[in-house]
Amino acid sequence: MDSVLIERRDAVATVMINRPERRNSLNGDVKTALRNALTEVAADQQIRAVVLAGAGGHFCAGQDLKEHADELSTGGAESAFSTVAEHYAPIVRSLATMPKPVIAAVEGSCVGAGLGFALACDLRVFAKNATLATAFSAIGLTCDSGLAHTLPRAVGDARARHLVLLAEPFTPAEAVRWGITGDMVDPHETLAAATGLAERLASGPTTAYAETKRLITETWTRTLDATLSAESRAQSRAGASTDHTTAVRAFLNKERPAFVGR
Incomplete structure (x- = not known):
């Protein structure tokens, strides 16, 4: 077994x-x-x-x-x-x-x-x-x-x-x-x-979830300024994802977004 x-x-x-x-x-x-x-x-x-x-x-x-x-x-x-x-x-x-x-x-x-x-x-x-x-x-x-x-x-x-x-x-x-x-x-x-x-x-935005996990885990060892910088970098990576583009388009069209995880 x-x-x-x-x-x-x-x-x-x-x-x-x-x-x-x-x-x-x-x-x-x-x-x-x-x-x-x-x-x-x-x-x-x-x-x-x-x-x-x-x-x-x-x-x-x-x-x-x-x-x-x-x-x-x-x-x-x-x-x-x-x-x-x-x-x-x-x-x-x-x-x-x-x-x-x-x-x-x-x-x-x-x-x-x-x-x-x-x-x-x-x-x-x-x-x-x-x-x-x-x-x-x-x-x-x-x-x-x-x-x-x-x-x-x-x-x-x-x-x-x-x-x-x-x-x-x-x-x-x-x-x-x-x-x-x-x-x-x-x-x-x-x-x-x-x-x-x-x-x-x-069925959600997997890339955004991964960035969130990383930010929360690492924030305990960072200063506020370092966290703000890390958030900026993470948001840029999440913002470059297909899921973000799709979700913005769906919001503007008053539709439900279909996240693909990348």
Whole structure:
């Protein structure tokens, strides 16, 4: 059984972590397959939106601790934690920077690296009964999977410290209230809702979406003047797209634009 599945339907790709018997926890096979799958769909110009999901009613329960313990005992900490640079960082970087929108369909367990993956996506759909947690400090670790970057930006510095240091689970309703934006749906409806959102985005101006992702990601390290300059360059690139020309013409003709993604 493939540990990660890719389903393509028109311009939407669904990347499914497929280890349901372990709540989609991340062993070496899953991490390598997920990294490679995301690289593949990011480069596929026929795909204009991506859904990240988990099989069997769970999103991702984080690192497989049995495999981690085995690696610690045989290879030591250096070997066990090489996965952070080898797998977790590329996965999060791919989700955050691929030039198309990514939607997380979150249900069941979404903890540790799973939470990091969800926050690296552009949008999230939560099952109302999903369980969210940072989890790291509960096993004597600090953040990885981008959480030190994404969590404070989503919920603020003080709340992020609280969530990481205490490692207490929290609900999707709390997440939305604190600033981790997302739609909430009934259990088992997350994939359909996320796919519907992806289909909507896949029919939109993909070039403009890619420029928006880049601007928002990079603005945290820029001054206002640098951001204004970056916006000017990005707007020029988006303005040179077929989608922009088509949309302006459609607006003037009081028609609905048909975006082609370039």
